[in-house]
Amino acid sequence: MRPDDWQLTEDVDDFLARTGDFLRSRPALHTLPLTVTETLRTRGADAYGGGAPVFGRLERAGEVRATFFRTPPHALSPTPLSPEDADTLAARLAGLGQLLPGVRADRDTATAFAEAWQRHTGAAPTLRERLRLYRLDTLTAPDPLPEGRARVAGEQDREQLMCWYREFAAAIGEVPSTDADSWAVERIAHKRVMFWESPDGTPVSMAGVTPMVAGQIRVAPVYTPAHLRGHGYAGAVTVEVSRAALAAGATEVVLFADLANATSNGLYRRIGYVPVADFAVYDFSHAGAEGG
Incomplete structure (x- = not known):
């Protein structure tokens, strides 16, 4: 060659x-x-x-x-x-x-x-x-689920999404691929971010998805602020956004997890994701x- x-x-x-x-x-x-x-x-x-x-x-x-x-x-x-x-x-x-x-x-x-x-x-x-790249096999919801419910992020959530997008990029040490405002506007317009919210309506975790291409959708990003972790919110919202991806017709639902984070890797396995490649x-x- x-x-x-x-x-x-x-x-x-x-x-x-x-x-x-x-x-x-x-x-x-x-x-x-x-x-x-x-x-x-x-x-x-x-x-x-x-x-x-x-x-x-x-x-x-x-x-x-x-x-x-x-x-x-x-x-x-x-x-x-x-x-x-x-x-x-x-x-x-x-x-x-x-x-x-x-x-x-x-x-x-x-x-x-x-x-x-x-x-x-x-x-x-x-x-x-x-x-580690994971692919969804059989979706399994956490039992018990945390209190609250999932909902699609809307225009009223724009500032919250911008804030969490910046926090997520900083947490993983990545250069943001676009500015926070454009990121939030585009995802709101296409309904590609879901919140888990507490019973009083306060967002406590988010999970987004990419557009479907070739039958695959990737879950990204998944983010829970540090002070709200440990309550099962990330697992609950990831299940709901994965379920929505399947309902939209995806034949492959995938996500990446940092191998240094044993908690997230264990979570994704418990809700039905299996390894594809490192x-x-x-x-x-x-x-x-x-x-x-």
């Missing part, structure tokens, strides 16, 4: 025309490229607030074997790669003068690319996060330059 076997484009429609069948062939594993490209297709290239997105595909014998996307300023996100393909991708992007801030992928791919990137650029990788996120440190 040669580095120039990777075909790059900034045109999301062209990318999807050439890779759509491949991405839809494994909708759970490919949840990130499916949902991100759908957002870019429907909302435009500036949906994630950075520079122009970049997409790539690797073909052999006329068939797509792997893809990647990147929405600056965020990390590179490839589909599963062999060590050899990870090396050719690193060589291709390094040859273009890219300064990647990091990589997010299934664990083996992320590790192989991080090592290849260091070989080609000298950038030192640091493992920042380990994640993911890793590496940050890259470029001496004398800013990653971007």
